[in-house]
Amino acid sequence: MKITTTLKSIIFANALFGITSLGYAQQKQPSSITQGKYVQYVNPFIGTGAVDTNSLSGSNFPGATVPFGFVQLSPDTQDSPDNPASGYDYNDKTIVGFSHTHLSGTGVADLFDVLVMPTTGELKFTPGKANQPGSGYRSAYSHQHETARPGYYQVLLQDYNINAELTSTSHVGLHRYTFPKTANAHVIFDLDHSLDKKRSYWSCKIIGAEMRIVNDHTIEGYRILTGWARLRKVYFHAEFSKPFTNTTLASGRHLFPGLPIINGTDIKGAFDFNTEDGKPVLLKVALSPVSVENARLNLSSELPGWNFDEVVNQSSAQWEKELEKIKVEGTTEQKQIFYTGLYHAFTQPNNVADVNGDYQATDFTISNAPDKTHYSTFSLWDTFRAAHPLYTLIQPERTAGFVNSMLRQYDTYGYLPIWQLWGDENYCMIGNHAIPVIVDAALKGIPGFDLEKAYEAVKQSSLRDHPGSPFSIWEQYHYIPEDLQSQSVSITVEMAFDDWCVAQLAKKLGKTADYEHFIKRSEYYRNVFNPQNGFFQAKKKDGNWLEPFSPLQYGGNGGNPYTEGNAWQYLWYVPQNVPGLIELMGGKEGFVNKLDQFFTLRDKSGEVNGNASGFIGQYAHGNEPSHHVAYLYDYAGQPWKTQMYVAKVLNDLYNNSSSGYSGNEDCGQMSSWYIFSAMGFYPVNPDSQEYALGSPILKHAEMLTPGGKTFTVDVTNPGKKNCYIKSVKLNGKTLSKPFITQSDIINGGKLEFVMDDKPNKRWGIR
Template identity: 60%
Template sequence: MIVKKALGLLTFISYFSIAPAQQVQRKVDFVNPFIGTGAAAGLPGCAFPGPTVPFGMVQLSPDTKEEIDARPCSGYDYKASTIVGFSHTHLNGTGIPDLVDVLMMPTTGEIKTNAGTEDKPGSGYRSRFSHEQETAKPGYYSVQLLDYDIKAELAATMHAGFHRYTFPEGKPWNLIIDIDHTSKKGTKVRSARIIAAQIRVIDNQTIEGYRVMTGWAKLRKVYFYARFSRPFTSTLMQEGTFTYPDKKLTTGNADIKAVVTFDKTGGREVLVKVGISAISADNAKENLDTEIKDWNFDRIVAQTEDLWEKELSKMDIEGTTEQKQIFYTCMYHAFTQPNNITDVNGDYTAGDMTIRNAGKKEIYSTFSLWDTYRAAHPLYTLTQIEKTAGFVNSMVLHHKSYGFLPIWELWGSETYCMIGNHAIPVIADAIMKDLPGIDVDEAYKAVKETSMTDHVQSPISIWEKYGYMPEDLQSQSVSITLETAYNDWCVAQLAKKLNHMDDYAYFMKRAGFYKNLYDAKTVFFRAKNSDGKWLEPFNALEYGHNGGHPFTEANAWQYLWYVPHQVKELVHLMGNEKKFGDRLDRFFTYTDTSTKVNHNASGFIGQYAHGNEPSHHVAYLYNFSDRQWKAQFYISKILNEMYSATPQCYIGNNDCGQMSAWYIFSAMGFYPVNPANSIYNIGSPVLKSAVIRLDNGRSFTVKTTNVSKANCYIQSMRLNNKPYNKSYITQADIVNGGTLEFVMGNKPSTKKLINYTEPN
């Protein structure tokens, strides 16, 4: 499976080696921001190594490409040999690029305003670098820019970036501000096209500006306010192909850049503080002045590290060094987003692009919901209860301004990426778990109205007319049918909790529409046209590629298992537990390379593809078969073979923490197959112990005996010191506090575990 080696591996391992035994290690010591910055099985994890605070607006990180595309979309590729500069916003593990705003790059000597190319050193302002002279930890990043002999160091707060550059003696010291830095020039996947941009010199230590873009987010505005620790003696502005010495203002929509050259009096360090806002330069200044009041760079580094230590301390695990590095880095990646888009004064951009004020509340965006509803958001209900309420309330506000709940929201802007409306299970899950701080009536209104509203990825009028999505009327029809049926089940359960029984009956009927696309003859969910006839020819191995095909980034094998709300009914459709188990066996062992796979599919075990989300719950479905021990076998295999403490950790895109959340849950021994029923299915723990420290002051502990790669099979379990024989635990079991104990062995146990009863 995954190849556990990387460029510069010796340095990589050396840097993250364990400190002497007498030192007390913090959780942050195990976080490795380079995990996920490389490619596994040819697919990058799309992580960035630069500093950010938990759920922060700013992610200040190096970019290794001038044109940021989907491979990797984060801007940083571990195998690259040059750095273009350091921009202030980045996405974590997505499959589409955007952000990478306000790039800065220090240089010496001759001024160059174009980045140049990686294969031609000196052709532009980019610089070569080496992993041997590169360091990253939560809240801090540094690298030696070899072509200029400049040490670059980065730190971040919620709304601001902090740069510290140590220049060499001799040549002039320059800093390039590249507002044009984006994927504008000919890439297949565009992150943004600039509509308007400006850079303005306020005085010889202050510059502000903005850029307005259209791309993945259809309209996005970014303002910056930068203050320098020493004056600059000259400026150079670029507008398109023209350059203007000592000009104080430049405006345009292409190649908008500025270069400043510094006074070299008094030491070799130049510090730059940069406030970021989506509202105005004045707000960017206020953000900066509030969060970075002086020039103490090391204080900001320590402050951010402490913020991360607080978040990571919500879990305490025992395992191997590698397991700790993977686990705490997964937590780090899971808590990197959703992102707070509210300025310190409460201003934010609503879904209709109006400016509103949230008071003291934080409004969140960067909702990769098709991915994160599966495990990341259930994880937040255990570790981020207050933040979860903020996420839900932000989604409800989006509904108020935009007309329906977010699908894939970026910086407050709806991108319409992926299918369905998976804010619905996130909101339903939070309310079903009685999390505080949510206006339940407003949330239910948003959920119901969204479930009755047509949009491009969920045409409800067609859904209600046909009882399925016909492929001749809606592409990706099978995937949308299955996922909409699940969302409708979530609406029904929420309606039942709130005693809206007519709504409950209505949505439960819709929740069963998936059966209308089940073909008992082929034992697959298949596409039909509006005439009710099966779409021919049918190839269960054929992949969808985001349009023009019945399946979304998957094939019929992978979507066969997407009935998380009625797994027992799926067992019944296939015949019985034995036939269900036989079908799972075929799924995990059937290999065929004759059909081209989707570029998102990777991490294969038979037809199982761990590198993409539709497969993430499937190994746990063995719990509903007559061979439950196989769930333990395959889950252990995935944990041990498809994650590693290297840049190639993730077998596919991290997808805003979903790939990480899968590891966090599964390493502890359980996972939410149905992300909205408050139930976690038992798998195969790999950690010696894990403690979840809950907001209510209690803790839930998992302990294992005899656990190892070979000892992946559960021999017995105890919950709160009593024998336990169920294939699941509940949210209540966890939040009430207690201890779940596993005794592991190297041979399967034939003891049948009891499955939960699915709510109607």
């Protein structure tokens, strides 16, 4: 994953100093925009495009958003976005427009609502062909004339010589277009722009849309569509800073100059301006999932004025407030990766409630959140592992908001989220990993939600059948038979962990019978362990092993016992009982030998799943099932190997370029792994309140804890070669084991590492 020196220089300059590149765009750089101490290290281009176009890039977008905001205003380089799912690929040569909603780091695309594109000259209503300037209304662009930082995006649209600048509030996107002096300037609204309508995962379809001209500077409308989310309603209210001179609405190929309203399934509008006065055209676009009236309210509440630079500064200040929750010292590249990681982790979940608290519930009714907050975009199969544990440490108030939002789905839908998007359950992935998120918050004492209701939700969501968690089969067979449910091995081991989490909350609340029931189920992973080959292997309903078996054979999302992985990668998923897993493998020696083989076996015979990347042997850091595995040596008496492999991942599989991630960033999970690991610890079992120590690479870190105390990490002799722990002290006392606890962190204090280039095989032996 290497890039040219020139490209590195451009990325470094844009990210660190916020300097736009040469020529026209540089002349238009706002002089009144300021940057904070930590915002300056965020590079939104990290994770936006792989150098090798056959590999995963991160699937992040570079556009403007605020922390956990509803609007993410960003350029799309594809007419029908599919891969990457963010709609923006750093390797593309043209931009088709700027849409107001995006997903960050996911493996599947959706959203891309209300595309806007400024143009000049001949009016065109088709987006044109990808990477072909002059084809349709798309435009060529260059990274030398492109800038991105938190709350601000800028690009020169070369076909039109238009400098486009974007910023946003939570519900409103603000555009500033500096046109050349012309009587023939246009701004196009495209309500047909969406993910690829022909892709095979599901049918994306615009069910209906409307665009209405309210007056000579205001338009509004909506679109209703299906996609990854089964039904989405998107309402908008848009205002220009100056009146448009002419209008043309379009339905398909039919054009209607001067028409005040249009309805259909493929509608667009063009709004003409005279820019001979040299003044920029500003545009405010407010969104709501509820109504046009709420979109108007969102705009009047959040952005009544037109001061673009002020909005950029306000957004930047919001990001600075969030990023300063962890203060680190290290190399410039390390700080760029770290703070961009925090930025990506805080990009979602998104508050989909309007400013009055209205939101669309999972039963498609309109509900109201008393605290004006209702979160969605829960990529839980990914984020329960490290992102949500990170939120419990530095976003406790939002963690309570996440839990309350999940409990509202339970109220209207009958069980907790699996993968919730735009307030709608889409059933993506397996298990029900809202359970560990809620239990983790409860066990760590996060205030702000009803503990008894939370327990009812996690219990009932562990008893009621739903896609990905067939509990009636679970109760009958004590494992998932592959001939009754595909992905059976992955479902078995992941449901066992979820059950352990339910048991812990039952224990906390004194529900002894429930505890006994769920703790027993948490051991069902044993029933698919084949001692003859030493792997978790699929069984049929008759109790016989499914043959033939190859631990290297990959599964995707159905039709195979393993989910986005193989038997090697799922062998290690017993975070609730690592000693029990060690016992299954014949003790520590056998366990370590198997781990050694896992990290050194390079054979990838058979088809490798598209999500598998970032390989170290069979370890695939580009997807979540592997994320905890390097830390398992800590449990088996050889922590120096944890240190070696964690350091290798930190140093080799992350960088500060567009290809900075070794897989999809997955809504903050890939970043959160780095954030924890760079500081020297990681939640192998995210609900255990224990963190395994690894190999810190930062010189210094300070984390503000929920109680207002500071937890500090100091590292002596950090560096790529000095990956081994020589000694550790916690609050001045020598630490002899490779673990710290939640209370060690939230009570404040200091963790001190001394690193060396040689392993200390006497330290940390458990």
